[in-house]
Amino acid sequence: MPDATSSASTTTTGGSESLTLMGAGLVGSLLALYLARHGHRVDVFERRADPRLAGPLEGRSINLALSDRGWRALEGIGIGDEVRQVGIPMYGRMMHDQRGQLTNQPYGQDNQAIYSVSRAGLNRKLLDLVEAEPGVALHFNQQCLNVDLRDHTLSLRDATTGQEQLWPFGRLFGTDGAYSVVRGAMQKTDRYNYSQNYLDYGYKELHIAPGPGGTWQLEKHALHIWPRGQYMMIALPNLDGSFTCTLFFPYEGPHSFATMQTPAQVQAFFEEVFSDAVPLMPDLTADFFDNPTGSLVTVRCFPWAFDDDVLLIGDASHAIVPFYGQGMNAGFEDCSVLNALLKQHGPDWRTVFQKFQNQRKPDADAMADLAIYNFEEMRDRVADPRFLLQKKIESKISAQYPGQWLPLYSQVTFSHIPYAEALANGQRQEEIMRRLMPHIQAEADYTQPLVQTLLQDEMSKLH
């Protein structure tokens, strides 16, 4: 632990400053690397213990879907290729119906894919890089009790010794996630806009075992979905042949966490509605009752900056629900955006912070809306033949009008179009599809003169 008083004041020697980060999760670690490469000294505090001390990673893992925005941010610090080697590309959604019948829906064109990556593995990798980076110091087991915005101090408690210290900061980045303590301090300032909204759904991590010799018992290169209207299960592949499943399920109601009280109830329910998955889930009921039920929150707040002293970034400023696979990607994109602003405005932190929050807030709000919207799509609409037909038609339009029609999912996942712009484009496309689809009963109808005339008319209005 460095001496607090000497190291943390803001020194401006040749543009280099001492910066403090609270939170060494995915976004905190990545941001530390970016800031260090701008020549700053960075102290990163993290509530938890160093995850790398917990021994080798088990096969089971919470996994994340890395897509283009995330990749760009990783490539910016030169670790894109390395991470890609431990990721599993998923080229589409694989829907499982109640009888175990499969339907595939590609995510994009050609070889476009999102990548299943172990959250813990990625965090360890980033921490290794942070530790090796000159000018960055990592401090684990440091719980932030309070942030004094006026006095510029963090109150920290060492979880191993119980000792408390005051850490004076020059500039502080709050990368401490959805339940950010840094944001908690900002929330008490005058006229602070804040909301936390929970879905009536919780989630439960479950597990599909590897096949013999570490093979995958379901298609490896897909994100699997069991859409069931009011609830769903998904599964993402792991490197060891297993899949991490997540059940998204109502807290209350006829089929809900409230009504699943015994192993027999869980087993019977899964056999009825996820029949093809159950034989692959030997630990189903144990997992169900041992694993905690997670809640699903959307956090919005503003401002994200307190003067030029403090900036919230990642989940701390815009926690979203996981249904578009964009939580981490959005946080990583925050790092890319901040990096670009630092290049442009150098040490003018006030300008950097102001531009960052003004540019990024509408995008964060749009992504939050898209994530909630996608839950309905995944659990319900992907099981609807009309919906799948519409997606096929959209893909034809996209091929016919390249550059003019990029499907919403591709805009969000495989482009760097600002989220707010993607949402607006998507809404215009949806409007067009509402006019077109009543004239389309099958894929072949796409070439009908009436449909083509209508489409041409709509496309000419689009630009």
Place this chain on the structure above:
Amino acid sequence: MPDATSSASTTTTGGSESLTLMGAGLVGSLLALYLARHGHRVDVFERRADPRLAGPLEGRSINLALSDRGWRALEGIGIGDEVRQVGIPMYGRMMHDQRGQLTNQPYGQDNQAIYSVSRAGLNRKLLDLVEAEPGVALHFNQQCLNVDLRDHTLSLRDATTGQEQLWPFGRLFGTDGAYSVVRGAMQKTDRYNYSQNYLDYGYKELHIAPGPGGTWQLEKHALHIWPRGQYMMIALPNLDGSFTCTLFFPYEGPHSFATMQTPAQVQAFFEEVFSDAVPLMPDLTADFFDNPTGSLVTVRCFPWAFDDDVLLIGDASHAIVPFYGQGMNAGFEDCSVLNALLKQHGPDWRTVFQKFQNQRKPDADAMADLAIYNFEEMRDRVADPRFLLQKKIESKISAQYPGQWLPLYSQVTFSHIPYAEALANGQRQEEIMRRLMPHIQAEADYTQPLVQTLLQDEMSKLH
């Protein structure tokens, strides 16, 4: 101060319980009376000192607009007539344009009025009643530091002695306003939905002096508005001949609190835009710089009940901006609704609390939306001749179709229609007016056959 441990546990002797209220403002005082009349013993804690000890009320006062929902709640405890005697009926809006020209817009029909009432005077009156009520004990200077929802205790600090005590409660009502400490404790429970949103506007209390011999220098029986597009001033009459003015003004921008830095700037600005008011405001610049700038928050949260132990009520659960004059009225209506549920379900508090929050939450949300909407109407649209023409036409429709068309303002202010229903009705009416108004250039056009046919057609679809 009663002995904490003996008095506050929940005793259920013949349906009588010991109840605790945090907050003795308008809603807290009124609720205490209602609960006492159901036979309960009530302890009411209030952070501030007893306002009645501050000596006689000055002429200056923050005033409120009491309307039908508030009156019903006051009549329910038998003090409607008494309060009405110290209220000043306001029969309409009086708009002042930049040259001092006046336009009057009646609020309702015949003698329908909202009443300007002194907030402090009404609070004192209610506290007198609470003090005289058997079974109610008032405890002033008791700041609530914390609420322990599991242990059922309030941590209280006596502001006069600095002493802290733990007060065990059986059942607690949070009537402690927009910045409720009781709600703060509930906000930390799992899956709590919460938002606080501020307008970019603040407000400043100002003052129009009485005329010679305590006469009113503006029309006494009106709510005065100086609508100026992006900002406005309003004035409500007081009994001593003065008016309490409120300036609603942006925090930032060309005309804003940020740009008003000197008395000369304020004086020049007011002379330009509120020319007819300035001569009546001898203390204008002193008031402007002495009085604090208030912020305008909307608070939404859910649930309002924690088991059958705690219930939020009034601003604690639904703080709204003041532009519809419904903040107090909505809080008072909460008391009427709770009273009706207590009559219906007796000591089944769980049912009472559940039904209360489920019935009342949509109404509170609707009222919050209406209050924000009305700001735009008051500061901008009431200065528009087309808007005033539309209001006149609506009043004609209302006369032609009695029972089928009650103007939105009347539904909110002069009826007991649930707010959510009023909002929905108002939206349907607005839709009709959007179709009708293009055909109307003057009041006389109302009788044109085309207009009447259109209207008849729309009205037939309405029900």
